Amino acid sequence: MGNNNSKSQQILDSLFEAFSYVSSANYVYVCDMKKDLSRWNRDSVNYFSLPSEYMTNAGEIWASHIHPDDREEFISDVKKLFNGDQNSHNLQYRARNRFGEYVVCTCRGVVLKNEKGEPEYFCGAITNHGIEIQYDMLTGLKNQYGFFLDLNTILSSRTSCNVIMLGFTQFLNINNIYGYTFGNRVLQHAARLLQRISDPNDQVYRLDGTRFAIITEHQSIEQIHRVYKQVQERMRSYSVNGTRVTLSLCGSVMNLDFFNITNKTIYSCLNYSYQVSKNQRHGALVDFNDKLDQSDREKLIKINTIRNSVVDNFKGFFLKYQPIVDAVSEKIRGAEALIRWENSRLGEVYPDEFIPVLENDNVFPVLGKWILKQAMLDSLEIVKANPDFIVSVNLAYSQCEQSNFVNDVISLVESTGFPPKNLCLEVTERCRLLDMELLARIAFSLQSFGIRLALDDFGTGFSSLWVVKNIPFDIIKIDRAFVRDICDNDKSELFIKSITEIASAYGAGVCVEGIENEMMRDRVRKYQVRSIQGFFYSKPVIFDELKALIEKELFF
Numbered sequence: 351m352g353n354n355n356s357k358s359q360q361i362l363d364s365l366f367e368a369f370s371y372v373s374s375a376n377y378v379y380v381c382d383m384k385k386d387l388s389r390w391n392r393d394s395v396n397y398f399s400l401p402s403e404y405m406t407n408a409g410e411i412w413a414s415h416i417h418p419d420d421r422e423e424f425i426s427d428v429k430k431l432f433n434g435d436q437n438s439h440n441l442q443y444r445a446r447n448r449f450g451e452y453v454v455c456t457c458r459g460v461v462l463k464n465e466k467g468e469p470e471y472f473c474g475a476i477t478n479h480g481i482e483i484q485y486d487m488l489t490g491l492k493n494q495y496g497f498f499l500d501l502n503t504i505l506s507s508r509t510s511c512n513v514i515m516l517g518f519t520q521f522l523n524i525n526n527i528y529g530y531t532f533g534n535r536v537l538q539h540a541a542r543l544l545q546r547i548s549d550p551n552d553q554v555y556r557l558d559g560t561r562f563a564i565i566t567e568h569q570s571i572e573q574i575h576r577v578y579k580q581v582q583e584r585m586r587s588y589s590v591n592g593t594r595v596t597l598s599l600c601g602s603v604m605n606l607d608f609f610n611i612t613n614k615t616i617y618s619c620l621n622y623s624y625q626v627s628k629n630q631r632h633g634a635l636v637d638f639n640d641k642l643d644q645s646d647r648e649k650l651i652k653i654n655t656i657r658n659s660v661v662d663n664f665k666g667f668f669l670k671y672q673p674i675v676d677a678v679s680e681k682i683r684g685a686e687a688l689i690r691w692e693n694s695r696l697g698e699v700y701p702d703e704f705i706p707v708l709e710n711d712n713v714f715p716v717l718g719k720w721i722l723k724q725a726m727l728d729s730l731e732i733v734k735a736n737p738d739f740i741v742s743v744n745l746a747y748s749q750c751e752q753s754n755f756v757n758d759v760i761s762l763v764e765s766t767g768f769p770p771k772n773l774c775l776e777v778t779e780r781c782r783l784l785d786m787e788l789l790a791r792i793a794f795s796l797q798s799f800g801i802r803l804a805l806d807d808f809g810t811g812f813s814s815l816w817v818v819k820n821i822p823f824d825i826i827k828i829d830r831a832f833v834r835d836i837c838d839n840d841k842s843e844l845f846i847k848s849i850t851e852i853a854s855a856y857g858a859g860v861c862v863e864g865i866e867n868e869m870m871r872d873r874v875r876k877y878q879v880r881s882i883q884g885f886f887y888s889k890p891v892i893f894d895e896l897k898a899l900i901e902k903e904l905f906f
Contacts (some may be wrong), residue, residue: 376475381408383432383461383469393484394476396502399448417444417452434469437461448502454479486556488534489541497555497563501613508609509567512574515620516544516601517561518585519628524595532593539590540597547577563620571637574603578635600627604638611654618657618711619650649703656691656704660713664720666691669728670890673899674742674861677879682900684740684774686883687725688890689717709746718749719758726768728893732900733772739900742774742804750777750788756795763801770800774825778806786820793821804861808849818856825880826853830864836873843873850878 377394381387388408395403398415405411409428416424420443430436439459444452459474484496492500504511518540525533537560544554544562552566566574578601585597602623604616623636659665671685689705692698708714722743729741749755763770775796777789793803804825805817818826828849836842850860862874865884874882888899 376477378475379408379459379473381472383472392503393499396499396506397447397478398445412445415446417446420444431459431461431472432469437463439472439474489538489556491541491545491554491556491562493555494557497557497565498613498617500553500555500565501616504565504606505609505611505613510605510607511565511567512569512571512603512605513616513620514564514566514574514578514601514603515557515561515624516563516578516599517559517624517628519560519598519600519633521560521597524597528593528595532590536588536590536595536597539588540585543581543584547581561624571603571605575635578603582633598633600624600631600633602627602636602638608650611650612658614711614713615650615654615657618707619653621711622707622709652696652699653704653707655693655696656699657708657711657713659691659693660708660717664717666693667717667720668692668892669721669724670892671728671741671896672883672890673888673896674740674881674883675887677862677875677882680882680887683738683881684742685729685896686742686744686776686890687721687728688744689721705746709748711748714746714748715752715755718746719762722759723762723766726762726766726773729772730766730768732897733769736900737769737772740772740774740802742776744776744778744806746778750792756792759796759801760799763799771802774802774804776804776806776827777823786817790821793823797822797824805858815852818852818858822856823858825861826858827861827863827883830884833862833864833870833874837869843876846874846879847877854878 377391377397379388379390379394386406386408388405390400390403390405390408392403394400400411400415409425409432413421413425413428424441424443427436427439427441431439437460439457442454442456445455446452456477456479457474458477459472461469462471462473464470484492484499486493501513503509521533521536524536537556541554541556541562544564548554548564549566549568551568552564555563555565557563569577578599582599585599588595588597602620604620604623606616619638623638627633627636656666659667668690670688670690672688673682674684674686675681676683689701690698691704708717725741725743729739732739733741752758759775762768763773796803802824803822804827805821805823806827807829808818808826826849828846832842832845834842836846846862853860859880860878861881861883862879863883865871865874865882865886867886870884871882871886891899
C-alpha cells in the first residue's frame with residue numbers, strides 16, 4: 351500500500367477488527383468509500399480467490415464473481431450506497447468460489463457517515479450459506495471445513511508442513527457402556543490432550559466422529575512418530591473424571607512439500623493411510639510418504655487428476671470388459687466390467703493405482719454409480735440378443751455404506767431398463783470393513799429384486815467360510831492367487847475341489863479367475879466349476895471388442 355493510504359488503512363484495520371469481533375461466523379469487509387479502498391476477511395479471499403485482503407475497486411471485483419443473473423441487482427444496490435441514496439445493504443445472491451462453483455450468499459452492510467452527513471465507510475459481512483462455520487461446538491477446535499480451508503491456504507502459500515490424521519477405534523463400546531454424554535466428555539479430554547502435546551503454533555482440528563487432524567510446520571516426521579507412540583500408550587489407560595477407559599488410537603501422516611494438488615486429494619491420501627493403520631497395522635502410525643521423490647510426486651499428481659476427473663463429469667473414465675466363459679461349453683456367458691482412466695499425458699491408468707485411495711474418498715460412491723450405469727447401458731445391447739448374458743460390476747465398501755445404496759441400485763436398474771437377473775454385483779475383499787449384518791441385509795434386498803451377488807477374491811483376507819455360510823451368494827469367485835501354481839501343486843487343486851463342494855452345498859456356483867493357459871483350464875474343469883475367467887480366453891477389452899468376440903464366437 352502507498353504512504354497516502356497508510357492512515358486510511360489504519361482506520362480500516364480498526365473498523366475491521368471491531369466488525370470481526372461481532373461477526374466471527376461471517377466474511378467481514380470494510381470500505382473507505384471516498385478512496386474506494388477495502389479490507390476483506392482472509393478466508394473470503396482464499397475461498398473466492400480474490401486478489402488480496404486489501405483491494406481498490408472491490409465492488410467491481412466482487413461483482414465479477416456474482417452470478418450473471420444476480421449481478422445487475424448487486425451493482426445497482428452498491429451504486430445507491432455510494433451515491434448516498436440508501437444507508438444499508440441487504441442482498442442475497444450467488445457468488446462463484448475458487449472451484450468454479452456458485453454458492454448462495456447473503457450480504458449485509460451499513461454506511462457510516464462523517465460529521466457532514468457524507469458516506470465515509472461501508473462496513474458489513476457476507477454469510478456463505480454454502481459452507482459451515484469453522485468451529486466444532488463440542489471441542490472448540492476447528493472443524494473439517496476449517497481444516498480444508500487451512501489446507502487451501504497452505505497450498506496457495508506453498509508452505510511445507512506435516513499433516514496428521516488421528517482417530518479412536520471401538521469408541522462405540524464407550525458410548526454403549528457409559529452413555530453418549532460421557533463419550534462426548536472423552537472426546538473433549540482427547541482434544542485438550544492433542545492441543546497440549548502439539549507445538550503452540552500447530553493447528554488441531556476435529557474432523558468427523560472420533561477423528562482429529564493436526565497441521566504442523568515445526569515437528570519432523572521422526573518427532574511425530576515418537577509423540578504418537580507416547581499418546582497411544584497413554585490412551586490405553588486413560589482417566590476421564592475418575593473413570594479409566596481404554597482408547598485404541600490409529601493414525602496417518604503426510605509430508606506436504608508438493609502443492610499442485612487439491613485439499614481433497616490430501617484428505618484422500620491421509621484417509622487411505624489411516625485405513626491401513628486401522629485395518630492392517632494394528633494402529634501403528636502410517637506414513638503416506640516418507641519423502642516425496644519424483645515417482646511419488648507423479649503418483650500424487652495422478653491421484654489428484656483422477657479425483658478431479660470424477661467431479662469433471664467423469665472425464666477420462668471408461669470401462670473395459672473381461673469375458674467370463676462357461677466351464678463346460680466355453681461359450682461366453684458374461685463379462686466383468688473393469689474401470690480404467692486415461693489422458694494424453696498419463697496414458698491409461700489401471701484401477702490398482704487409484705481405487706485403493708479413492709475408495710476412502712466421498713467422490714467414490716458417485717463414481718461407483720457411474721460405473722454401474724455405464725456397464726448396464728453398454729450390456730443392454732448384448733442382453734437383448736443374448737438373454738443369458740450377465741454383466742458383473744465390483745462394489746466398494748464405501749458404496750455399500752451409503753444409507754440409500756440399495757435404492758440407488760434399484761433406481762439405476764429401472765431407469766436403464768436393464769433386466770435385474772442379468773446383473774451381478776461383486777463384493778470385493780475390501781468389503782471386510784463393512785458390518786456383516788449390514789452386508790447380509792444388502793444381499794437379501796438385492797436378491798429379492800432379482801439381482802445376483804458374487805463373493806470376489808475368495809480365499810483372501812475378508813473372505814471366509816462364515817461369510818459363505820451366512821450370506822447367500824450366487825457365485826463364489828476363487829482368487830487367481832490360488833490357481834497360479836495349480837499345475838505344480840496338488841494342494842492348490844485340492845483347494846479348488848473343496849471350495850466347489852462347499853459352494854455347491856450352499857447353492858452357489860464357482861467362477862475361477864486367473865486361468866492363463868490350457869493346462870490350468872483342464873485342471874479346474876475336472877471339478878464342479880461353473881465358469882472361468884482369465885487371459886487364456888481374453889484380456890479385458892473395450893466394449894466394441896467384446897461385442898465382436900461374442901458375435902464371432904471365437905472360443906466356441
